[in-house]
Amino acid sequence: MRAELKKFKGFNLKNLPEFEGFAPGHRACQGCGTVLPVKLALKALGPNTIAVSTTGCIEIISTPFPYTSWKIPWIHAAFENAASVASGIEAAIKVLKRKGKISKKQKINVVVFAGDGATFDIGLQFLSGALERGHDFIYICLDNEAYMNTGVQRSAATPYGAHTTTSPAGKVIKGQITWKKNLMGIVVAHNIPYAATASPAFPIDLMNKVKKASLVNGPGFIHVLSPCPTGWGCKSEDSILTAKLAVETRIFPLYEVIDGKYILNRKIDKPKPIEEYFKLQRRFRHLTPEQIEYIKKRVDEEYEKLVKLCECFGVES
Amino acid sequence: MPKDQGLVSWKELAPGMFILEPGNSVKFKTGDWRAYKPVLDKEKCIKCGICYTLCPDLCYKKDKDGYFIPDLYYCKGCGVCAKHCPKGAITMVLEEA
């Protein structure tokens, strides 16, 4: 284990920090699974944090002038460039500390909240650059699997078969025709100290991961599956349940990659039927039995691959 | 249009149109989006805080007795808290018109 992580004991429901970095009165849809991870992450990080957002839902719902839901310093520049803006902030903190203009004792977290479009698609190069340069920052991808803010268009994060407004379930072509981009694979290939997947349905696990990402020296990356009742066509009350099912069906396994070593956080020996996940969401209702079969097979294959990677390192938690 | 809806003189704006008051969205009511409201049965409640942890709208606050109480000024009525309450202590009740 990395030395920086040794002292961290982890959060639990009884010792949650009282600090909130995000204020109520924000305009997220009912049951938003994207804003919840923001709240949890800021709780884990505390007040000495600077946040950067990409253009997208979180930016829109949190800052319609003259209101802001951010209780910490926050900046939004453009759609694709949050990783670069964050790396500029981190570089500034570093040099200003060296020059005595910022107290050396003050540990300041720099955290990015980015959507899937801003991460998988338009901002991938910026993310890659920032990871490669090794800035000490945290990048949290809030993946709701489409461009929700512009009206549910497909992204490279949209899962196979899902209906979106630009991958509609038509008579001939039935939804998204490509498999979700392996973002974690790309991120891990940068050899950063910490990467993890997380889910708002496992809030303490998510907070622990955000904290760990902040503790390591260098980039920390967290891929969060963030249900969107509006875009996924699920009931607002089922939002977090959907996220839970994604884990329990093996669609979105929870794991960490610390210094390149894979750790499976939640082994799913008896996966729930994938149909349970699909039936809660309108975006999947057109799926044919063949499509479901294909998805099942592929999901299991990907999961087995992950298990093998974790076994390679002999760690499980 | 009143000031709090954004119409201010350009001279009153901070440079860059920055917002200088952190977290001032607390002034913005989102409770009127709601159709159903969460009602807590204190008999069943074990004060575990899952409702507080999972509420996307940051409604829940701990009261002096340790119960987590939703602030209906913000609650949008999504029902996540009721869904995940391990003791079924929260019920979503239709708001009276």
Place this chain on the structure above:
Amino acid sequence: MGKKVAKEVSIAIADAVAQCKVDVISAYPITPQTHIVEHLAELVNNGELDAEYMPVESEHAAMSACIGAAATGARTFTSTAAQGLLLMYENLFIASAFRLPIVMVIANRSISAPISIWNDHSDVMTMRDSGWIQTFAENGQEAVDLIYHAYKVAEKALLPVAVNIDGFTLSHVIEPIEFLDQKLVDKYVPPLRMKYKLDPKKPITMGAIGIPEIYTEAKKAQDEALKASYRIIVNAWKEFEKLTGRKYQPVETYKMEDAEIALIIMGSLAETAMNAVDLLRKKRKKVGLLRFRLWRPFPMKDFIRAIGKVKAIGVIDRAVSHGSTGGPVGIEVRSALYQSNKRPKIINFIAGLSGRDVTVEDFIEFFEKTYEAISKKPKFSYEIYGAKE
């Protein structure tokens, strides 16, 4: 006062940036700007400059990182040209709207297609309306002095500044440069203190959504700030003159006192143009030259004053504004004069595109055509000069 040393202008610019004790440099290589940031990287890696050098993966990222760093209260620098400037384009508007005192040097180069690395002003003219303060240097000394000036002005006006130097014809030549003593630089460019920045002790929100009820006010405030920067710019030059004896003003004039016709130019071509003026003056032609050192905010009053009583003006543009009524400078000048009592004839040449030579003879021809315009209505609104038929 320091003594003159012979230096490549790019290297001299980097040295001046280092003298200003920049905190964060973020840049991506593009010809003809590279020597500037290479030298800065060298200074950092040799321990001669305490700064973070960010070798980012694109110009878009370079400007994004400058935005992040400046928003945190760091003194920043980047440099680019042509395609690089175009790639960072959306960020230019964000940097100025956020009132961030970023300094950028543009080694002016033509834009693609066809791809060509040589000098004209087609890159910077695309950012004409971006809200940046924009200055143009004629020679190496001026380029260096404009760097000191840029930091001084940017941090006082809270606006980004683009210092333009002609690619190759200025960036790559060796010139005698007189640097300011470090003590004077420290006095002229005091440490940066930003009132509004990303600071956990005083959290602010930067980049909120401008709903229709506030967008207009936000833009008005920004526009007023850019206009108000004029005073800061001029005063900074006055202070500079007191320190160094070197005098700068928004519009440079050459033999304009009794001129009947004048040419307008920007950048390093002015030196050739001055030779043409001298030749014609020997023939008793009353010709003069006018050069915009300050392009944004547009120095309206200086310009009107500078044209004196000329009867005709030839504007030489180094960029095309396709489908328009002239080159960018031509359009600006015509527009500026429309409300003025002075209404000289205007003729507009687009010349020197992508490093095409503009010789003394060419300038003489521009003067002749401008002279003709006094009595004869020009056949064209603008002319792309020298295009082979």
